[in-house]
Amino acid sequence: MSKKKKPQGVMTNRSVRNPHQRTRPDLLLKEQNYILQISVDDLAFMDKYRVALAAGAARFAEIYYNYLFDHPEISDVLYAHERNGGDISDLVRSELQFMLGIFSGDGAARESELNQVGAKHSARGIRPVWAAGAYRLFLDFLRELIMDLDITFAERNRLESVILKLVLRDLGMMSDGYWCTRLDEYRDEFKQVSAQYECVEELLAGLPHLIWSVDVKRNQVTYANYPLHAIYSNKLESPYPFLADAHAEDQQQLLTVWQEAVNGIGSSTEIRMSLVDGTEHWYRLSLYPSLSRRGRSGQVYCLLEDINTDISERKQLEQLSTTDSLTRLPNRALWGDHMKMALAASRRVPGSQVVVISLDINQFKMYNDTLGRKLGDVLLREVAKRLDSVVRESDSLARLGGDQFGILLQPVNDARTAAERVITQVLDSFDVPFTCADKQLCVSVTLGVSCFPDHGTNEETLLTNAESAMYRAKRNGLPFQFFDPGSDVSPATQLHYSGQIQSALDNNEFELHYQPQVDLVTSSITGAEALLRWRHPTEGTVLPKRIIPVAEQLGMISPITDWVLVTALRQCKDWIYNGSSVPVSVNVSARSFQSPRLVDKIQWALQEAGVGGEQLEIEITEVTLMMDLERAAEVLTRLNDFGVTVAIDDFGTGYSSLTYLKRLPIHTLKIDQSFIMDVAFDKQDIAIVRSIIDLGHNLDYKVVAEGVENSMALDMLNSLGCDAAQGFHISHPLPEEQFSSWLSTSAWSV
Numbered sequence: 015m016s017k018k019k020k021p022q023g024v025m026t027n028r029s030v031r032n033p034h035q036r037t038r039p040d041l042l043l044k045e046q047n048y049i050l051q052i053s054v055d056d057l058a059f060m061d062k063y064r065v066a067l068a069a070g071a072a073r074f075a076e077i078y079y080n081y082l083f084d085h086p087e088i089s090d091v092l093y094a095h096e097r098n099g100g101d102i103s104d105l106v107r108s109e110l111q112f113m114l115g116i117f118s119g120d121g122a123a124r125e126s127e128l129n130q131v132g133a134k135h136s137a138r139g140i141r142p143v144w145a146a147g148a149y150r151l152f153l154d155f156l157r158e159l160i161m162d163l164d165i166t167f168a169e170r171n172r173l174e175s176v177i178l179k180l181v182l183r184d185l186g187m188m189s190d191g192y193w194c195t196r197l198d199e200y201r202d203e204f205k206q207v208s209a210q211y212e213c214v215e216e217l218l219a220g221l222p223h224l225i226w227s228v229d230v231k232r233n234q235v236t237y238a239n240y241p242l243h244a245i246y247s248n249k250l251e252s253p254y255p256f257l258a259d260a261h262a263e264d265q266q267q268l269l270t271v272w273q274e275a276v277n278g279i280g281s282s283t284e285i286r287m288s289l290v291d292g293t294e295h296w297y298r299l300s301l302y303p304s305l306s307r308r309g310r311s312g313q314v315y316c317l318l319e320d321i322n323t324d325i326s327e328r329k330q331l332e333q334l335s336t337t338d339s340l341t342r343l344p345n346r347a348l349w350g351d352h353m354k355m356a357l358a359a360s361r362r363v364p365g366s367q368v369v370v371i372s373l374d375i376n377q378f379k380m381y382n383d384t385l386g387r388k389l390g391d392v393l394l395r396e397v398a399k400r401l402d403s404v405v406r407e408s409d410s411l412a413r414l415g416g417d418q419f420g421i422l423l424q425p426v427n428d429a430r431t432a433a434e435r436v437i438t439q440v441l442d443s444f445d446v447p448f449t450c451a452d453k454q455l456c457v458s459v460t461l462g463v464s465c466f467p468d469h470g471t472n473e474e475t476l477l478t479n480a481e482s483a484m485y486r487a488k489r490n491g492l493p494f495q496f497f498d499p500g501s502d503v504s505p506a507t508q509l510h511y512s513g514q515i516q517s518a519l520d521n522n523e524f525e526l527h528y529q530p531q532v533d534l535v536t537s538s539i540t541g542a543e544a545l546l547r548w549r550h551p552t553e554g555t556v557l558p559k560r561i562i563p564v565a566e567q568l569g570m571i572s573p574i575t576d577w578v579l580v581t582a583l584r585q586c587k588d589w590i591y592n593g594s595s596v597p598v599s600v601n602v603s604a605r606s607f608q609s610p611r612l613v614d615k616i617q618w619a620l621q622e623a624g625v626g627g628e629q630l631e632i633e634i635t636e637v638t639l640m641m642d643l644e645r646a647a648e649v650l651t652r653l654n655d656f657g658v659t660v661a662i663d664d665f666g667t668g669y670s671s672l673t674y675l676k677r678l679p680i681h682t683l684k685i686d687q688s689f690i691m692d693v694a695f696d697k698q699d700i701a702i703v704r705s706i707i708d709l710g711h712n713l714d715y716k717v718v719a720e721g722v723e724n725s726m727a728l729d730m731l732n733s734l735g736c737d738a739a740q741g742f743h744i745s746h747p748l749p750e751e752q753f754s755s756w757l758s759t760s761a762w763s764v
């Protein structure tokens with residue numbers, strides 16, 4: 015902007031006066047006299063009447079007082095003057111004197127006086143119209159005075175005309191004082207604001223950001239800081255001068271945030287921009303709307319900052335904190351977030367379930383140790399790739415650490431079916447060997463599954479339970495297992511019992527209860543099942559479903575099995591000694607069955623108790639047998655060799671294939687109690703039980719029904735041709751002494 019030349023000299027009717035420029039006082043008087051045509055003659059004429067007119071001033075005082083106090087805008091000023099310690103009477107008197115001074119001959123003195131009054135009025139907030147009002151009253155008053163003067167008509171006319179000119183000059187000069195004071199004030203303010211503006215402008219120009227403001231109504235840039243000007247000076251008619259450089263994919267987002275800002279909602283977004291060198295940079299655009307009274311935005315203040323370095327670092331950090339560096343799969347933290355979102359989505363759809371799978375590479379330690387860590391890493395990467403190829407994109411695969419992976423399935427209606435589908439695909443994909451450093455490696459995996467909401471309602475529990483199921487599957491030698499609250503023990507429970515089991519053995523806190531088995535044809539007692547109990551010092555009797563899984567997971571099951579075998583066989587010896595030859599059944603868990611020393615231990619226990627093998631039956635589940643059929647066959651055959659019989663416990667709940675039956679030396683099928691409970695009236699249970707009995711008899715096995723709770727079930731089993739029964743209806747499991755007396759008093763014969 016070019017500066018205007020300061021106006022010089024007297025303002026003439028031909029020259030244009032710069033209103034920002036004060037006129038020199040002496041020149042102003044001349045100027046006023048000139049414009050109002052006040053001549054020296056006029057002033058001399060006026061002099062003749064000055065005394066006569068001033069004499070009537072006392073009467074004007076009253077009119078003037080009334081005028082001042084009748085108008086609140088003025089009276090308020092007077093009262094404020096008084097409140098600030100001033101004297102109202104003095105102030106009014108001086109104002110009156112000032113009015114009457116209109117007839118003084120000294121124009122210059124009058125001018126300076128008028129200027130000061132104008133300045134004072136300006137400072138007090140009294141607008142010039144109040145002075146005009148006072149002068150209007152004064153003129154009326156003077157006209158009356160003039161009427162009383164004994165002068166000619168022409169003289170009266172001239173006197174009135176001169177007075178009018180003097181009044182107008184007074185008003186003009188007073189307004190000038192008012193206006194000049196205001197001007198000075200504004201000039202001072204302007205100076206201050208300019209200094210601040212320059213400071214802010216310098217600051218904004220020095221910032222590396224682009225800063226601008228937009229008038230929303232006109233949709234135009236109203237301010238642009240220097241860097242924005244330097245780059246986009248020719249595009250400032252648009253709210254987004256940089257729009258053409260923004261990445262096409264980000265433009266919609268830019269429009270969205272702009273619309274929000276127009277509606278009065280400030281926000282920010284991250285966008286990419288192409289730079290001159292063709293590279294792309296990240297920027298953050300922040301919009302701050304200033305609201306009009308109607309809630310719409312009047313101005314929008316905009317800030318565009320380069321966040322390329324931050325964002326690259328952030329994105330890198332984000333990636334580091336959420337990705338497994340070896341496999342590039344999400345890590346446990348990110349997977350946890352995925353799980354959280356899946357659970358939230360599932361909660362919104364009643365009846366839907368989320369599947370959480372924990373997967374572990376079998377024998378990975380062995381590969382790592384023999385191939386070396388580097389090749390171990392290669393193997394992990396290959397496994398990740400293979401898993402990635404079978405997991406759907408909508409589902410989530412992660413490396414949870416070491417050789418453990420996680421698979422999360424999005425909400426489904428039938429969790430079991432969905433899980434089995436994925437598990438089958440995963441297991442099938444591992445049929446093909448891995449090539450690692452020219453070696454063909456056959457790798458297998460074990461999976462554990464938990465489902466939301468049945469097996470837990472938060473991420474941690476679901477993962478822990480999936481892991482528990484996986485460890486149980488490993489122990490049982492199965493490729494996968496679903497979480498089972500009865501079999502899988504939470505880490506908290508494990509921790510709770512970890513130190514206590516050994517001391518329970520040492521302190522003789524375990525005991526066996528015996529439950530009889532009776533022959534339904536001969537009504538004789540054919541055996542007794544030994545069932546473990548823990549007389550816990552603080553928790554009372556702890557049942558085996560709590561003890562066995564913990565002991566298995568803590569690796570404490572073998573000493574317990576040893577103790578049960580020895581105790582049960584000693585008891586059996588006692589019964590024989592007391593004239594009741596009742597064979598005893600002992601449950602052998604999967605882990606115990608896998609123990610290479612099991613047969614030796616049984617043999618030793620038989621010897622130690624001094625009873626023959628035919629006094630012992632071991633109960634194992636189908637799952638236990640299926641873990642290693644070859645080995646199972648070998649163990650059972652050896653046990654058979656010295657007369658020990660084998661019962662399949664909980665028959666019907668385990669494995670669906672029955673081919674193992676013909677390959678193993680089995681003697682008894684114990685039908686699981688879940689089929690027996692309602693067998694008296696449930697047609698399906700009757701059909702199942704009948705089939706199992708037929709199957710057992712066809713294979714020459716004895717068939718025993720577990721969980722017989724009433725006589726109706728017993729009658730039904732009798733009519734179905736079941737060989738033997740066990741259950742509360744016959745007897746609850748009883749401690750040793752009670753069982754002995756039951757033997758001697760029972761209606762069932764020994």
Ligand code: C2E
Pocket residue numbers: 529544545546557558559562575578601602603633663664687720721722723740741742743747
């Ligand atoms: P199991 O071998 O199937 O034992 C039968 C279970 O059914 C026992 O539960 C018994 O008390 C219960 N029972 C018997 N008759 C009835 C009845 O009429 N109605 C109902 N509702 N239940 C009946 P318990 O003693 O709690 O044992 C549970 C499981 O723990 C056993 O199932 C067995 O698998 C395991 N177990 C028990 N003792 C030992 C042991 O010494 N070693 C091992 N490894 N497992 C054991």
Ligand code: MG
Pocket residue numbers: 543601633663
């Ligand atoms: Mg049993």
Ligand code: MG
Pocket residue numbers: 663664684686687720
């Ligand atoms: Mg059973």
